[in-house]
Amino acid sequence: MTLPNDPFMLLSVVNTKLRDCYSSLDALCDDMGEDKEKIISTLSSLGFEYIEELNSFK
Numbered sequence: 001m002t003l004p005n006d007p008f009m010l011l012s013v014v015n016t017k018l019r020d021c022y023s024s025l026d027a028l029c030d031d032m033g034e035d036k037e038k039i040i041s042t043l044s045s046l047g048f049e050y051i052e053e054l055n056s057f058k
Helices: 007-020 025-032 036-044
Strands: none
Touching: 007 025, 007 036, 025 036
16 A cells, blocks of 8 residues: 555544554554655645654644
């Protein structure tokens, strides 16, 4: 599965996967072959940041 391009869908999918399947954003990106910095940049443009302690974008 590839992650969606739409930023709001990306937020939903990434947070769901982080909650249900992965212990960190690094683990998600490594497993799915995704670019961590691209995800962070895309979601940052919406005002969200990755909070490692919560393993979620808020």
